[in-house]
Amino acid sequence: MAPKKKIASIIKLQIQAGQATPAPPVGPALGAAGVNMMEFVKAYNDATADQRGNIIPVEITVYEDRSFTFITKTPPAAELIKKAAGLQKGSSTPHTDKVGKITQA
Incomplete structure (x- = not known):
């Protein structure tokens, strides 16, 4: 070896x-x-x-x-979620402004 x-x-x-x-x-x-x-x-x-x-x-x-x-x-989960929601970037104020929504179906 x-x-x-x-x-x-x-x-x-x-x-x-x-x-x-x-x-x-x-x-x-x-x-x-x-x-x-x-x-x-x-x-x-x-x-x-x-x-x-x-x-x-x-x-x-x-x-x-x-x-x-x-x-x-x-790939990171955040990237996959943004791709599924059709977003370029996440919310500038998390937990306040919702920028997208994805469903299980």
Whole structure:
């Protein structure tokens, strides 16, 4: 069995699916860890191409040799609710102004 790689850092980001670029917030977070940004961007966009339009949380594990692996998670519930209600953003005054309604059906 091969020896385990030592983890240097774990980076958590929320990025648009299929639309990651080396610009902020991706670039600075990965650059500080020494990860090849273009390699990550290409791999992330390929992995999330079928979920385009959603914000997908990703957990990037960076190893001491600057290699990385990543795990994509499910979209945040708040994003799914806004999408179901057809909203761009939530209420500016929560619990006071209601901006949308969704039903179970």
